[in-house]
Amino acid sequence: MSWLDIGPVDQIPLRGARVVKTRVGCVALFRTAVDEVFATSDRCPHKGGPLSEGIVHGRAVTCPLHNWVFSLETGQAQGADEGSIDTYAVRVEGGKILLDTSRFEAVAAA
Amino acid sequence: MSKKLVVIGAGMASGRMLETLFDADPAAYDVTLFNTEPRGNYNRLMLSPVLSGEKTYAEIVTHDDDWYAQHNVTCRFGERVVHIDRDRKVVVGENGEVPYDKLVLGMGSTPFMIPLPGHDLDGVIPYRDLEDTERMMGLGAKTGSKAVVIGGGLLGLEAAAGMAAQGVDVTVVHIMGHLMERQLDPAAGYLLRKALVDKGITVMCNANSKEILGQDGKVRALLLDDGTELPCDLLVMAVGIRPATALGEAAGLATGRGIHVDDQMVTSDADILALGECVEHNGAVFGLVAPLYDQAKVLAQTLLGQEATFVNKEVSTKLKVTGCDLFSAGDFAEGDDREDIVFRDPARGVYKRLILKDNRIIGAVMYGDTADGAWFYGMIKDGTDVSDMRDTLIFGPAYQGGAALDPMAAVAALPDEAEICGCNGVSKIDIVTAIQGGATTLGDIRATTKASASCGTCTGLVEQLMGTTLGDDFVIPTDQAICGCTDLTHEALRRLIKSQELKSQEAVWQELGWQTLNGCHTCRPAVNYYLLADWPLEYADDPQSRFVNERRHANIQKDGTYSVVPRMWGGITTPDELRAIADAADKYNVPTVKVTGGQRIDLLGVKREDLPAIWFDLNQAGMVSGHAYSKGLRTVKTCVGTDHCRFGTQDSTGLGIKLEKELWGSWTPHKLKLAVSGCPRNCAEATCKDIGVICVDSGYEISVGGAAGMEVKETELLCKVATEAEAMEVICAFTQLYREQAKYLDRIYKWVAKVGLEWCKEQVVDDLENRRALADRFEVSQSVYRTDPWAEQARPEPAKQFTPIADLTLEAAE
Numbered sequence: 001m002s003w004l005d006i007g008p009v010d011q012i013p014l015r016g017a018r019v020v021k022t023r024v025g026c027v028a029l030f031r032t033a034v035d036e037v038f039a040t041s042d043r044c045p046h047k048g049g050p051l052s053e054g055i056v057h058g059r060a061v062t063c064p065l066h067n068w069v070f071s072l073e074t075g076q077a078q079g080a081d082e083g084s085i086d087t088y089a090v091r092v093e094g095g096k097i098l099l100d101t102s103r104f105e106a107v108a109a110a
Numbered sequence: 111m112s113k114k115l116v117v118i119g120a121g122m123a124s125g126r127m128l129e130t131l132f133d134a135d136p137a138a139y140d141v142t143l144f145n146t147e148p149r150g151n152y153n154r155l156m157l158s159p160v161l162s163g164e165k166t167y168a169e170i171v172t173h174d175d176d177w178y179a180q181h182n183v184t185c186r187f188g189e190r191v192v193h194i195d196r197d198r199k200v201v202v203g204e205n206g207e208v209p210y211d212k213l214v215l216g217m218g219s220t221p222f223m224i225p226l227p228g229h230d231l232d233g234v235i236p237y238r239d240l241e242d243t244e245r246m247m248g249l250g251a252k253t254g255s256k257a258v259v260i261g262g263g264l265l266g267l268e269a270a271a272g273m274a275a276q277g278v279d280v281t282v283v284h285i286m287g288h289l290m291e292r293q294l295d296p297a298a299g300y301l302l303r304k305a306l307v308d309k310g311i312t313v314m315c316n317a318n319s320k321e322i323l324g325q326d327g328k329v330r331a332l333l334l335d336d337g338t339e340l341p342c343d344l345l346v347m348a349v350g351i352r353p354a355t356a357l358g359e360a361a362g363l364a365t366g367r368g369i370h371v372d373d374q375m376v377t378s379d380a381d382i383l384a385l386g387e388c389v390e391h392n393g394a395v396f397g398l399v400a401p402l403y404d405q406a407k408v409l410a411q412t413l414l415g416q417e418a419t420f421v422n423k424e425v426s427t428k429l430k431v432t433g434c435d436l437f438s439a440g441d442f443a444e445g446d447d448r449e450d451i452v453f454r455d456p457a458r459g460v461y462k463r464l465i466l467k468d469n470r471i472i473g474a475v476m477y478g479d480t481a482d483g484a485w486f487y488g489m490i491k492d493g494t495d496v497s498d499m500r501d502t503l504i505f506g507p508a509y510q511g512g513a514a515l516d517p518m519a520a521v522a523a524l525p526d527e528a529e530i531c532g533c534n535g536v537s538k539i540d541i542v543t544a545i546q547g548g549a550t551t552l553g554d555i556r557a558t559t560k561a562s563a564s565c566g567t568c569t570g571l572v573e574q575l576m577g578t579t580l581g582d583d584f585v586i587p588t589d590q591a592i593c594g595c596t597d598l599t600h601e602a603l604r605r606l607i608k609s610q611e612l613k614s615q616e617a618v619w620q621e622l623g624w625q626t627l628n629g630c631h632t633c634r635p636a637v638n639y640y641l642l643a644d645w646p647l648e649y650a651d652d653p654q655s656r657f658v659n660e661r662r663h664a665n666i667q668k669d670g671t672y673s674v675v676p677r678m679w680g681g682i683t684t685p686d687e688l689r690a691i692a693d694a695a696d697k698y699n700v701p702t703v704k705v706t707g708g709q710r711i712d713l714l715g716v717k718r719e720d721l722p723a724i725w726f727d728l729n730q731a732g733m734v735s736g737h738a739y740s741k742g743l744r745t746v747k748t749c750v751g752t753d754h755c756r757f758g759t760q761d762s763t764g765l766g767i768k769l770e771k772e773l774w775g776s777w778t779p780h781k782l783k784l785a786v787s788g789c790p791r792n793c794a795e796a797t798c799k800d801i802g803v804i805c806v807d808s809g810y811e812i813s814v815g816g817a818a819g820m821e822v823k824e825t826e827l828l829c830k831v832a833t834e835a836e837a838m839e840v841i842c843a844f845t846q847l848y849r850e851q852a853k854y855l856d857r858i859y860k861w862v863a864k865v866g867l868e869w870c871k872e873q874v875v876d877d878l879e880n881r882r883a884l885a886d887r888f889e890v891s892q893s894v895y896r897t898d899p900w901a902e903q904a905r906p907e908p909a910k911q912f913t914p915i916a917d918l919t920l921e922a923a924e
């Protein structure tokens with residue numbers, strides 16, 4: 001693991017999201033109502049909708065383009081839709097968001 | 111001869127330790143006990159009942175003089191230890207030295223005082239000991255006293271409730287969005303707040319303290335960031351604690367956040383042990399008493415040379431405020447593969463939530479009914495696999511072991527006296543009797559028993575009862591529920607928000623028994639709309655409950671870019687505006703500039719990051735958001751009218767501009783489009799708009815319910831009025847009626863089809879008083895919403911939300 005300090009968690013609104021630009025594309029950081037943070041790929045597997053712009057409810061997000069719903073924990077599409085998004089390890093310590101960047105670096109090095 | 115044991119601090123932890131020690135071997139040590147407080151061990155947790163008057167100090171003393179005498183403890187109460195000399199193995203108190211063979215540190219912690227200007231004024235106190243408690247109780251003796259408590263955590267709320275019970279006027283100032291945010295989720299926080307408000311306590315969340323104001327060296331008021339002044343005679347700060355490490359640190363013991371101890375409670379010096387809130391064990395520090403009792407046992411055993419190991423377990427929290435039953439335990443922090451089980455019983459004010467991971471409960475929050483807290487807590491600690499009881503788990507131990515419940519069978523099995531309608535106290539037998547007496551519809555039941563006639567949340571139960579009693583004669587109606595989060599229809603939801611005066615999302619989730627934590631993408635935007643439409647001054651619009659377009663104030667495109675449409679009032683523009691639009695298009699590399707079907711210009715393909723900047727530029731040229739993205743007023747199309755047209759009868763352009771300036775910014779159930787044509791030739795296509803005006807010689811024909819989208823419909827005449835002013839008032843009143851009554855995402859034509867045009871006429875045409883009242887309510891709402899969201903979002907702080915939080919592509923390249 002390679003934890004990188006992304007910044008203060010209050011930079012993400014509750015039930016909202018921000019993106020981190022990486023070598024593997026945009027990663028979305030979500031903050032839920034109960035103040036948990038999740039990191040997933042920002043790209044909807046359906047037609048590329050920016051998931052960080054979706055409505056965050058419970059531990060899920062709804063894609064803003066055609067309403068596919070994804071679990072932020074497993075990355076799996078919910079309900080009848082099939083597909084999944086990548087999830088990344090992230091944690092919050094002392095109010096800072098720490099994102100595991102090892103997977104982006106591996107890609108960058110390859 | 112017994113060895114010499116010195117204990118620093120007569121607190122909760124060291125007291126328990128001494129009991130264990132003496133129980134096991136009364137003669138092993140000769141004990142000297144120091145305590146800064148001028149008294150021995152008492153139950154600190156019980157200070158709150160003392161404060162509220164439910165207990166006396168005498169009742170909470172745990173060890174009295176007899177006990178110390180019996181166990182031969184030399185008491186040095188009221189004496190602070192100032193130094194530990196490890197080389198000579200002596201402890202230095204204010205009144206002299208004592209040598210030790212073994213030393214135990216149990217200094218607890220010190221309350222953290224925010225260093226606000228004025229924090230050292232007289233009357234600014236923490237909440238930690240008997241002196242603080244007595245200070246607060248003294249306030250209750252004087253009538254009309256006021257207190258402010260900073261901190262909406264466990265301690266702050268107990269202080270607030272205790273003082274309120276003494277008749278003090280108390281305000282709690284909390285920096286976070288809901289109370290006790292570390293132990294409770296927003297739903298439980300909502301219920302707690304409600305209970306405290308019912309006790310007469312003022313609760314201010316999201317409130318930032320700025321300065322403590324004083325007079326003659328004494329506290330006078332607390333000043334908040336937003337300029338609010340809260341007058342007070344006493345200010346209690348309950349914002350956190352810091353382990354009391356100073357003594358240990360000065361003696362050279364290893365310390366971090368607390369004094370380091372190992373699993374045997376031994377510090378970095380083999381002869382010095384420590385326990386309680388002053389220690390740090392494996393990175394953890396402590397603030398609740400349960401783990402401290404475990405430490406006490408282990409420490410006593412270590413002193414006796416026995417094997418023992420301290421293991422830190424999950425803790426649970428209860429708030430000791432009468433009438434606020436809450437319980438929380440375990441983990442709410444982030445992690446993988448978690449699931450929630452949520453249960454709400456609005457009639458009883460009950461909320462329960464379990465957090466599951468790998469089929470094990472890892473956290474529990476409960477409010478209102480905490481009877482099963484211990485059972486859940488036990489399963490959290492034991493890591494019990496709950497796969498077999500998942501479906502009925504949330505109902506507690508009483509429901510385990512049975513087969514899954516069929517709702518009809520469950521209703522049939524209810525005892526006669528079971529309460530069905532909490533609002534009106536109607537039991538099952540009352541309803542069954544009414545049905546046997548001839549009631550066959552829900553309306554009959556409401557009329558005869560009042561059941562389901564108030565808040566309506568028991569409607570489902572009443573229908574099931576009718577089903578079981580009437581058999582096949584009764585078909586349970588299946589109205590379309592909003593979504594899977596609730597059984598309510600949009601209509602019922604709107605009615606309940608008004609009748610129960612629900613003014614926050616948390617109130618809706620709880621009081622109406624939502625089955626999810628905070629709704630979903632279907633119901634949450636609807637709830638947000640209903641709340642802001644019904645309570646424009648009390649409820650603040652929640653951007654996180656809006657579809658992307660309304661949150662970003664631009665239309666998202668298929669490639670994730672946005673379109674920007676500035677308003678052109680009534681379709682009128684100027685060369686300067688056009689130049690500014692052209693400049694913006696150049697500056698931000700806008701790929702497509704298009705004239706819309708709504709008489710204005712669309713800049714398509716703007717990058718998200720550029721939105722605040724392009725808005726700023728357009729604002730500078732005097733243009734504002736065109737709301738081409740909103741469920742709200744879109745455009746008011748006009749034709750040229752009397753200004754230029756040889757057939758024009760009235761100033762249609764002028765009326766269009768006036769209407770647009772009146773209505774812009776308003777949120778409506780669905781989008782709202784208007785048009786004003788200057789004569790019946792109708793060049794502005796007014797008869798296929800939501801509201802259309804056709805000018806004629808004698809006045810204005812106002813027609814409503816047109817559409818030209820997925821369905822094409824011609825408007826129907828609402829009324830004809832003589833003056834422009836009347837036309838404006840009718841249109842505002844009709845718009846408000848639509849805002850107050852329609853289901854979210856019903857265009858006007860769909861809504862009118864449901865309520866009938868005749869009814870609308872009665873409301874806004876025939877009843878002049880009602881028309882005025884509706885128009886007035888519209889104006890109240892517009893006093894909040896008639897603003898430019900672009901100007902708001904283009905300010906530096908909100909604008910940040912449009913940019914990535916970090917860019918790692920640059921970092922990797924370096």
Ligand code: SRM
Pocket residue numbers: 665666667668673675704705706707708709710712737738744745781783816817818819820821857
């Ligand atoms: C830009 C514009 C087309 C154009 O280039 O002219 C447009 C573009 C969109 N329309 Fe429209 N409509 C536009 C005028 C119209 C009109 C004509 C009018 O307003 O006079 C209609 C028919 C009149 C009506 O509303 O009844 C129209 C009926 C619709 C509908 C069908 C509504 C219905 O209830 O049947 C939708 C879908 C919806 O809202 O659910 C829609 C939805 C959309 C959306 C927002 C689709 C979406 O959700 O992304 C389009 C956004 C495109 C984009 O990427 O920016 N648009 N749309 C027009 C903007 C007008 C403006 O200045 O604000």
Ligand SMILES: Cc1cc2nc3c(=O)[nH]c(=O)nc-3n(C[C@H](O)[C@H](O)[C@H](O)COP(=O)(O)OP(=O)(O)OC[C@H]3O[C@@H](n4cnc5c(N)ncnc54)[C@H](O)[C@@H]3O)c2cc1C
Pocket residue numbers: 118119120121122123124144145146147154155156157158189190191192216217218219237238239265268354357385386387388396397398399400402428430
């Ligand atoms: C009002 C209130 C209500 C609470 N309610 C609950 C609850 O409901 N549940 C729960 O689990 N926890 C509760 N707590 C927290 C709980 O009281 C503490 O976790 C517990 O008291 C800590 O025990 P301790 O022995 O470490 O320290 P303490 O009980 O604070 O004892 C430390 C003692 O050491 C003395 N001391 C410090 N330095 C020196 C020195 N240099 N020389 C001599 N003496 C010194 C202090 O005067 C103090 O008397 C509450 C706390 C308060 C204040």
Ligand code: SF4
Pocket residue numbers: none
């Ligand atoms: S007609 Fe269809 S494709 Fe064209 S702008 Fe409207 S919604 Fe988009």
Ligand code: FES
Pocket residue numbers: 044045046047048049063064065066067068
């Ligand atoms: S692109 Fe996400 S649902 Fe279509």
